[in-house]
Amino acid sequence: MSDDFDEAVNMTPSELERWLDTDDSRSVGQSDGGESVGHRSGRRIVGLLRTKKADLTESDHAHMRKVVGYVHRHLAQRPDGDVEHTSWRYSLMNWGHDPLKR
Numbered sequence: 001m002s003d004d005f006d007e008a009v010n011m012t013p014s015e016l017e018r019w020l021d022t023d024d025s026r027s028v029g030q031s032d033g034g035e036s037v038g039h040r041s042g043r044r045i046v047g048l049l050r051t052k053k054a055d056l057t058e059s060d061h062a063h064m065r066k067v068v069g070y071v072h073r074h075l076a077q078r079p080d081g082d083v084e085h086t087s088w089r090y091s092l093m094n095w096g097h098d099p100l101k102r
Helices: 002-008 013-020 037-049 058-075 087-094
Strands: none
Touching (some): 002 058, 058 087
C-alpha cells in the first residue's frame, strides 16, 4: 500500500502545507459550509507523511487507500487544455498530488 501512496502523493509535507494555506486550496471541493473534504484530507496527509511507517495505524492505512483511490479516479477525469489554474488541479493538490509536478 505504501508504494501506491508514495506514488499518488507527489508533494512534500511542506509543499502541501503551503498549498493548503492558499485561497485557491480553500476554493475547491465538497463542503458542508466548513472545511472541504479534500482540504481536511490534505491536512491528514501532511501528518501521514511525517509519521514513521512503523507507527501508522489501521486508520492511517485506510486513509492512504482512500487517497490513492481518489487520485487515480481524478487523474482519469483530466480535462482538455491547460490545467494549471483549474479546480481539477486544485482538488488533486488538496489530496497531495500536483499533476504538473515532474
